Amino acid sequence: MSAINASELYLPGIIAIFSASLYYFLIQPAILSPLVKVPKAHWSCSISPAWILRARFDGRENRTLYEAHKQLGPIVRVGPNELSINNIEAVKTVYQGGFDKHQWYSVFDNFGVPCMFSSVQGKHHSARKRIVSHVYSKSYINTSASLAAQSDVILNSRLMPLLDSSTSESQIPHGLDVHSLFCAVAMDFISAYCFGIRRSTNFIQNKAYREHWLKLYTTRKGYGFFAQELPLLSKVANYLGVNLTPDWVTATNRELESWCKKLSDATVTALQKAENVTPNTADDPVVVRAILSGFEKEKANGPESPIYSTAILQPELSVASEVFDHVLAGQETTGVALTYLSHHLSQSLDLQRLLRTELLSLKPNLSLQQGKIATSDSKQLDNLPILHAMIMETVRRYAPAGGPEPRVTPSPSCNIGPYEVPGGTRVSASAYNIHRDENIYPDPEKWDHTRWLSAEAVDRSRKHVDKQFWGFSSGGRMCLGSNFVMHDMKLTIAAIYSNYTTHIVNDEGIEQTDAYTGHPKSNSLYIRFEKLA
Numbered sequence: 001m002s003a004i005n006a007s008e009l010y011l012p013g014i015i016a017i018f019s020a021s022l023y024y025f026l027i028q029p030a031i032l033s034p035l036v037k038v039p040k041a042h043w044s045c046s047i048s049p050a051w052i053l054r055a056r057f058d059g060r061e062n063r064t065l066y067e068a069h070k071q072l073g074p075i076v077r078v079g080p081n082e083l084s085i086n087n088i089e090a091v092k093t094v095y096q097g098g099f100d101k102h103q104w105y106s107v108f109d110n111f112g113v114p115c116m117f118s119s120v121q122g123k124h125h126s127a128r129k130r131i132v133s134h135v136y137s138k139s140y141i142n143t144s145a146s147l148a149a150q151s152d153v154i155l156n157s158r159l160m161p162l163l164d165s166s167t168s169e170s171q172i173p174h175g176l177d178v179h180s181l182f183c184a185v186a187m188d189f190i191s192a193y194c195f196g197i198r199r200s201t202n203f204i205q206n207k208a209y210r211e212h213w214l215k216l217y218t219t220r221k222g223y224g225f226f227a228q229e230l231p232l233l234s235k236v237a238n239y240l241g242v243n244l245t246p247d248w249v250t251a252t253n254r255e256l257e258s259w260c261k262k263l264s265d266a267t268v269t270a271l272q273k274a275e276n277v278t279p280n281t282a283d284d285p286v287v288v289r290a291i292l293s294g295f296e297k298e299k300a301n302g303p304e305s306p307i308y309s310t311a312i313l314q315p316e317l318s319v320a321s322e323v324f325d326h327v328l329a330g331q332e333t334t335g336v337a338l339t340y341l342s343h344h345l346s347q348s349l350d351l352q353r354l355l356r357t358e359l360l361s362l363k364p365n366l367s368l369q370q371g372k373i374a375t376s377d378s379k380q381l382d383n384l385p386i387l388h389a390m391i392m393e394t395v396r397r398y399a400p401a402g403g404p405e406p407r408v409t410p411s412p413s414c415n416i417g418p419y420e421v422p423g424g425t426r427v428s429a430s431a432y433n434i435h436r437d438e439n440i441y442p443d444p445e446k447w448d449h450t451r452w453l454s455a456e457a458v459d460r461s462r463k464h465v466d467k468q469f470w471g472f473s474s475g476g477r478m479c480l481g482s483n484f485v486m487h488d489m490k491l492t493i494a495a496i497y498s499n500y501t502t503h504i505v506n507d508e509g510i511e512q513t514d515a516y517t518g519h520p521k522s523n524s525l526y527i528r529f530e531k532l533a
C-alpha cells in the first residue's frame with residue numbers, strides 16, 4: 001500500500017521537475033526568449049553559458065569576442081542570458097543609461113564592505129561617489145597644492161635620483177625594470193593623495209617591499225574566476241568542504257587588505273588628532289579627509305542613508321575599503337600604460353625627439369636644474385598636444401582596463417539597438433573591442449599617436465576619435481581617477497623625456513595578456529636610461 005502511494009507521488013513530481021527544467025533551460029531561452037533574434041556567437045549560447053565561460057577561464061575572452069563581433073555585428077548573444085555589445089550607440093544606451101552593475105563586481109568588496117567600484121545598485125553608488133568625486137575633478141587636480149607638493153617629493157626626491165643612479169657604468173648593462181618601477185610610481189602617487197606623503201608608500205625607493213607586494217598582487221590575479229563567474233557553485237563547493245579558490249589566494253588577499261588597513265587607520269587617527277595633516281601640504285591626506293567629512297555629513301540622513309549600515313556604522317572599514325580600491329585601481333593600470341608608452345618611445349629616437357621638443361617648450365620646462373625639476377604647472381602640461389596624443393593612443397591600443405564591463409538590463413525590458421532585451425540580462429562592452437573599430441581607428445593594432453593629431457582628426461573626425469575612446473569607460477560609472485591618472489602619467493613622462501633618452505634592453509614577454517586588466521605577459525620591461533648631454 002505504502003509503495004503504491006510513494007510511486008504515485010514520485011512520478012508526477014519527477015515529471016513536473018523535468019518539464020519545468022525543459023521549459024526553463026531549453027524552451028524558454030532557445031525558443032521563447034526575445035534574445036533569440038540576436039545573432040549567437042556559438043550554437044550553444046542560447047542554452048548554455050559554457051562557451052563564454054570557457055573563453056574567460058582560458059584567458060581569451062577579449063579576442064574571442066572580437067572575432068564574434070567581426071563575424072556577427074555589434075550585438076551578439078554569448079549566453080542564454082548574456083549579450084556582448086560593440087558599438088558606441090549601444091554603449092550609450094547601457095552605460096549612459098545608468099544600468100546597474102552586475103553582481104560580478106561584488107568580489108571587489110574589501111573587508112566585506114562595498115566600495116564605490118563594487119557597489120551594484122545605483123543609489124548606493126551615487127551616495128559614495130558624491131562624497132569623494134570632487135577631489136578627483138580636473139579643476140581640483142590641476143590646482144591642488146597638496147598634489148603639487150606630493151608630486152614634487154615623488155619626482156625630485158625619489159624618481160629622478162633613481163634614474164640618475166641607473167646611468168652609472170655598473171648599472172648600464174642591466175637597465176631598469178620599468179614595469180615594476182612605473183607600478184611603484186603610480187602607487188606612490190595615488191597612496192600619497194589618499195594618505196598624505198608621510199603615511200604613504202615609498203615603492204620607488206623601497207624595491208624589496210615593492211617586489212614582495214607586486215608578487216602578492218600579481219600571483220593572486222586570475223584566481224577570481226569561480227567566485228566571480230560561478231558564485232553559486234563556489235558557495236556549494238565551499239559548503240561541501242571544497243574550496244575552488246586556493247587557500248593561499250585568500251591568505252594573500254588578507255595580507256594585502258591588512259597592509260592597506262594599517263595605512264588607512266593611521267591616516268584616520270592622524271586626522272582625528274589633527275597631527276601632521278596640514279591642508280595644502282604634501283602630508284595632506286586629501287582623499288581620506290574628503291571621505292571622512294562626507295561620512296560626517298551623511299550621518300544627518302540617519303538610517304535613511306543608503307550607506308548607513310556601512311559608512312555610518314562601520315566608518316573605519318568603509319574608509320579602508322574605499323581607499324584600498326583606489327590604490328589597487330590606480331597602480332597596475334597606470335603602470336601598464338606607462339610601460340607600453342615607454343616601450344614605443346624607446347623604439348624610436350625620432351619619436352623621443354619630437355616629444356622632447358614639445359616638452360622643452362614649457363615655461364618653465366622640466367629639465368633638471370641643480371638636480372631638480374619644476375613640477376608645478378599642471379595646466380600647461382595638460383595642454384601639450386603630442387604628449388596628450390601619445391598617452392591617449394597608448395590607453396587606446398593597450399587599454400589597461402580593457403575587458404568587458406558587465407551591467408544588468410532594467411526590468412521589465414529595454415531596447416538595445418534593434419532588439420528588445422528582457423530585464424536582468426547581463427550586457428557588456430569592452431574598451432578592447434570598442435578601440436578596434438576600423439572605421440574610427442584604421443589599422444587598429446598599430447600604435448600611431450598621429451591619429452589624435454592629424455589635420456583630419458583635428459578638423460573633421462577628431463570628435464569621432466574622442467567619442468569612441470573608452471579607456472576610462474563612460475557614464476555614471478566611468479573611472480573616478482581619470483583626471484588624476486592623466487596628470488600623474490603626463491608628469492612622469494615629461495620628467496623622464498625632458499632629461500633622458502631611453503633604450504630597450506629586454507622586452508621579452510611584452511605582449512599584453514587577455515584579461516579584464518591586461519598587463520605584459522612577463523610583467524617586466526627592461527629599459528636603459530641615458531642622460532641628455
Ligand code: HEM
Nearest residue numbers: 117326329330333334401405471472473477479480481485
Ligand atoms: C590608466 C589608468 C586607469 C585606467 C585605464 C582606468 C580605467 C577604468 C575603467 C575602464 C573603469 C570602469 C570599469 C568598469 O566599470 O568595469 C574604471 C573605474 C574606476 N576607476 Fe579607474 N582607471 C585608471 C586609473 C584609476 C585611478 C588612478 C583611480 C584612483 C582613484 C581609479 C579609480 C577608479 C574607480 C573608483 C572606478 C569605479 C568608478 C565607479 O564605479 O563610479 N582608476 N577605471
